[in-house]
Amino acid sequence: REEEHRLLQNGDSLNGAADWTLLFWTTLAVVVPVIITLWCSVQRSKRKIHMKDFFRKSKHGWHCTDLFNKPTYCCVCQQHILQGAFCDCCGVCADETCLRRADRSLVCKEIMAPSQTDGTLEHHWVRGNVPLCSVCAVCKEQCGNQPKLCDFRCVWCQTTVHDDCKPSLSDGERCELGEFRSLIIPPHYLHLVNKLRRRHPDEYSKLASACGSGWTPVLVLANTRSGNNMGEALLGEFRTILNPVQVFDLSELPPSKALQLCTLLPPGSVRVLVCGGDGTVGWVLDAIDTMKLKGQDQFIPRVMILPLGTGNDLSNSLGWGSGYAGEIPVEQVLRNLLEAEVVKMDRWKVQVASKGLYFRKPKVLSMNNYFSVGPDALMALNFHTHREKTPSFFSSRIINKAVYFMYGTKDCLVQECKDLDKRIELELDGERVALPSLEGIIVCNIGYWGGGCRLWEGMGDEPYPPTRLDDGLLEVVGVFGSFHCAQIQVKMANPVRLGQAHTVRLVLKTSRMPMQVDGEPWAQGPCTITITHKTEAFMLYHSAEQTDDDDESSISEPPSSTSLMFHPYPFFCSL
Numbered sequence: 001r002e003e004e005h006r007l008l009q010n011g012d013s014l015n016g017a018a019d020w021t022l023l024f025w026t027t028l029a030v031v032v033p034v035i036i037t038l039w040c041s042v043q044r045s046k047r048k049i050h051m052k053d054f055f056r057k058s059k060h061g062w063h064c065t066d067l068f069n070k071p072t073y074c075c076v077c078q079q080h081i082l083q084g085a086f087c088d089c090c091g092v093c094a095d096e097t098c099l100r101r102a103d104r105s106l107v108c109k110e111i112m113a114p115s116q117t118d119g120t121l122e123h124h125w126v127r128g129n130v131p132l133c134s135v136c137a138v139c140k141e142q143c144g145n146q147p148k149l150c151d152f153r154c155v156w157c158q159t160t161v162h163d164d165c166k167p168s169l170s171d172g173e174r175c176e177l178g179e180f181r182s183l184i185i186p187p188h189y190l191h192l193v194n195k196l197r198r199r200h201p202d203e204y205s206k207l208a209s210a211c212g213s214g215w216t217p218v219l220v221l222a223n224t225r226s227g228n229n230m231g232e233a234l235l236g237e238f239r240t241i242l243n244p245v246q247v248f249d250l251s252e253l254p255p256s257k258a259l260q261l262c263t264l265l266p267p268g269s270v271r272v273l274v275c276g277g278d279g280t281v282g283w284v285l286d287a288i289d290t291m292k293l294k295g296q297d298q299f300i301p302r303v304m305i306l307p308l309g310t311g312n313d314l315s316n317s318l319g320w321g322s323g324y325a326g327e328i329p330v331e332q333v334l335r336n337l338l339e340a341e342v343v344k345m346d347r348w349k350v351q352v353a354s355k356g357l358y359f360r361k362p363k364v365l366s367m368n369n370y371f372s373v374g375p376d377a378l379m380a381l382n383f384h385t386h387r388e389k390t391p392s393f394f395s396s397r398i399i400n401k402a403v404y405f406m407y408g409t410k411d412c413l414v415q416e417c418k419d420l421d422k423r424i425e426l427e428l429d430g431e432r433v434a435l436p437s438l439e440g441i442i443v444c445n446i447g448y449w450g451g452g453c454r455l456w457e458g459m460g461d462e463p464y465p466p467t468r469l470d471d472g473l474l475e476v477v478g479v480f481g482s483f484h485c486a487q488i489q490v491k492m493a494n495p496v497r498l499g500q501a502h503t504v505r506l507v508l509k510t511s512r513m514p515m516q517v518d519g520e521p522w523a524q525g526p527c528t529i530t531i532t533h534k535t536e537a538f539m540l541y542h543s544a545e546q547t548d549d550d551d552e553s554s555i556s557e558p559p560s561s562t563s564l565m566f567h568p569y570p571f572f573c574s575l
């Protein structure tokens with residue numbers, strides 16, 4: 001019996017030991033992978049910080065990629081590589097191990113450098129990874145079609161030559177900066193400006209004569225927050241073609257700072273290409289107005305728009321379409337810039353003086369597109385406030401669309417705008433206008449409204465003569481309600497034309513109403529709104545066919561940021 005007892009005890013302790021072993025191994029199996037994962041991510045973030053520091057100090061504009069989008073060869077070890085880094089200025093590519101050597105041994109596009117003794121520029125060749133379908137400048141055969149690091153491209157003029165043909169380029173061959181020489185700021189221009197004793201516009205003009213006649217340098221200002229990731233890609237493409245110094249990322253530098261480069265260039269010659277939504281254009285135009293206030297009138301640039309995002313009515317009114325998604329290559333964008341004509345555009349000042357707050361300064365906004373009070377502003381406001389409250393909920397495009405649709409059809413919300421005509425007074429150039437029964441008033445500067453709809457001309461047998469951007473007149477129309485708005489959008493109805501005027505005054509007598517200026521909505525209590533002429537901007541106009549409708553793809557996407565123009569009825573449009 002004792003024997004039995006001892007055996008049992010033994011078995012128990014054995015069992016206990018087995019339990020502990022099992023527990024130990026289970027824990028190990030769970031903990032070890034967790035530790036390894038954590039360690040790896042710490043290492044990765046450490047490396048990232050390290051790389052960031054390296055990228056910041058480097059003269060190249062390095063960008064890492066996990067997969068190159070075309071066959072790529074390392075410029076150092078000449079191996080075929082799938083991932084690594086590339087410079088978006090000079091196009092040098094390298095894998096991670098060769099990156100530091102590439103950075104040390106290969107020179108990037110120099111933004112400021114002296115010219116040759118005869119005042120000309122030498123080609124700056126980079127070997128390998130030439131663009132697909134490039135042609136050799138010597139033998140006119142296709143270049144870069146061998147599966148290895150081969151052939152050369154000049155980073156300034158984009159000329160390509162075969163390895164074998166390069167020696168037969170004559171020694172006297174100089175770099176003429178290629179097709180876009182009239183838009184590029186050559187490195188020697190900035191070098192000379194930097195050496196000037198007396199910085200004066202006359203001196204700049206003298207230096208500019210060496211850059212050829214008809215030299216109109218362009219500054220590219222891109223908003224990488226507009227329209228998905230288009231801005232980022234565009235920055236790289238423009239840096240490849242132009243001098244990297246003339247390409248600015250507005251998420252890093254505000255337009256007021258970027259535009260200071262204009263003051264180092266001949267007066268009246270500079271063009272600015274704004275890549276972004278109508279909101280970004282307004283931001284740049286405000287910065288230009290500030291230049292005028294600073295007495296830099298003579299340096300004011302002409303502005304062209306490359307619209308990012310959707311439903312950009314200002315851009316559409318100037319012939320640049322309502323949204324760019326890479327349909328044409330950037331080279332074509334620059335060709336369009338060269339052909340564009342200069343037009344003047346009125347800009348307006350919207351003063352909002354709240355009733356009863358006599359001691360507070362009135363709110364002052366600048367307006368390029370339109371001011372509105374009523375259903376379209378309400379919809380923008382509802383969408384805006386709900387997105388502010390629960391931003392994560394609005395990160396999905398499909399949910400955005402559903403919510404937008406809900407606001408467009410929900411009657412109870414629209415009731416807020418009822419009987420606007422009894423609560424508001426409208427004065428055009430000091431004369432009171434008798435209002436019919438209305439729910440909304442829209443004051444337009446430009447021809448398009450609501451993402452591609454011609455509001456003033458309307459449709460039908462006798463459309464009105466088109467509005468002008470520079471006539472110093474605003475067009476004022478009324479809408480009967482949100483359903484009427486939607487009908488106007490699908491071109492089944494016209495708004496009520498209330499008149500044209502140089503000055504518009506609106507007096508809201510009672511209650512709060514939704515209002516918006518250029519897509520920025522707010523709720524406003526009793527107040528007086530005065531819209532007067534502010535300045536004229538010099539814009540570039542593209543005289544190609546304008547689009548009356550957004551295409552299918554651009555309608556399906558509500559704007560991704562509030563700085564983009566509001567596009568009131570995207571859903572109705574696609575019906």
Ligand SMILES: [Zn+2]
Nearest residue numbers: 074077095098
């Ligand atoms: Zn390598």
Ligand SMILES: [Zn+2]
Nearest residue numbers: 060087090108
């Ligand atoms: Zn580079």
Ligand SMILES: [Zn+2]
Nearest residue numbers: 123154157175
């Ligand atoms: Zn060249």
Ligand SMILES: [Zn+2]
Nearest residue numbers: 136139162165
């Ligand atoms: Zn060749």
